[in-house]
Amino acid sequence: QKEVEQNSGPLSVPEGAIASLNCTYSDRGSQSFFWYRQYSGKSPELIMSIYSNGDKEDGRFTAQLNKASQYVSLLIRDSQPSDSATYLCAVTNQGGKLIFGQGTELSVKP
Amino acid sequence: DAGITQSPRYKITETGRQVTLMCHQTWSHSYMFWYRQDLGHGLRLIYYSAAADITDKGEVPDGYVVSRSKTENFPLTLESATRSQTSVYFCASSEGGLNEKLFFGSGTQLSVL
Numbered sequence: 215q216k217e218v219e220q221n222s223g224p225l226s227v228p229e230g231a232i233a234s235l236n237c238t239y240s241d242r243g244s245q246s247f248f249w250y251r252q253y254s255g256k257s258p259e260l261i262m263s264i265y266s267n268g269d270k271e272d273g274r275f276t277a278q279l280n281k282a283s284q285y286v287s288l289l290i291r292d293s294q295p296s297d298s299a300t301y302l303c304a305v306t307n308q309g310g311k312l313i314f315g316q317g318t319e320l321s322v323k324p
Numbered sequence: 325d326a327g328i329t330q331s332p333r334y335k336i337t338e339t340g341r342q343v344t345l346m347c348h349q350t351w352s353h354s355y356m357f358w359y360r361q362d363l364g365h366g367l368r369l370i371y372y373s374a375a376a377d378i379t380d381k382g383e384v385p386d387g388y389v390v391s392r393s394k395t396e397n398f399p400l401t402l403e404s405a406t407r408s409q410t411s412v413y414f415c416a417s418s419e420g421g422l423n424e425k426l427f428f429g430s431g432t433q434l435s436v437l
Contacts, residue, residue: 222364246423257414257428258367302366311382312422314359316366 217241218305220315228323233290235318237303240284246306247279249288252317253299262288293322327351330415330429337405338437345400345432347415355418356398357426358382358390360411367414373398374421405436 218239227233235249246265250258262277264270264286270277276289286305290297303315328349337343349356358370359382369382371390379390387409389401402409413432418424 218366248425250426257431258426259428260425263425304367306422310422311369312426313369313383314367316364 216315217307217313218303218315220301220303220318222316223319224321225318226321226323227293229293229295231293231322233293233297233320233322235288235290235301235303235320237286237288237305237315238284239286239303239305239313241305241307242281242284243308244281244284244305246312247277247286248304248312249275249277249286250302250304250314251299252302258302290320293320295322295324298322328415328417328427328429330413330432332432333430334433336435336437339406340404343402343405343434345402345413345415345434347398347400347429349396349398349415349417349427351417351419351427352395353417353419353427354395355421355424356392357416357418358388358398358400359414359416360384360409361414361431362411370400370413372422402434407436410434410436 249262252258264277264279274291278287300317302317331346357372359367373379373392415429416426
């Protein structure tokens with residue numbers, strides 16, 4: 215079992231819709247959770263971090279964390295074609311190492 | 325410009341050759357990291373450094389060597405390149421460690437023939 219798992223996609227949504235990206239992790243002691251966005255041929259950039267159960271909103275982005283279910287998600291409201299990218303979930307495990315999932319490719323169709 | 329820079333941007337080498345990838349940051353961040361990115365595996369940590377002269381292994385350290393004599397530089401050396409080391413390599417830095425925001429360089433695409 216991979217430490218951090220994501221569906222590779224591609225996930226295709228129409229412009230204006232809500233995109234829902236999911237991530238599960240195996241280490242129950244994980245404390246820090248991140249979402250990075252990576253455009254094709256570019257380097258990853260941080261868009262959200264979350265450390266406690268519940269929701270965290272930043273503009274059109276909402277991160278959701280459920281430690282009991284070992285599940286973290288990212289919702290993108292009013293999706294735009296410019297949101298088309300690969301979204302990487304990253305989790306800091308008990309050993310203090312940041313582990314990335316393989317990423318979910320999102321395509322927003324005009 | 326301030327930031328984190330990697331060189332070269334592209335590199336082609338042959339099996340068995342030594343290759344060094346360079347990483348330089350101007351923020352004086354304590355932590356620096358090397359990741360490789362492969363299809364189906366996402367980003368995997370090779371080595372990281374908490375400060376000058378302090379380095380530690382990540383998930384996939386075999387075949388790689390790092391050094392950090394100065395805070396701003398963190399070179400990655402492949403002592404004897406293998407085809408399995410063909411990948412995109414990203415250097416990153418953070419102010420406070422693995423729980424902090426990582427800033428990535430633009431990457432080095434390495435092909436080992």
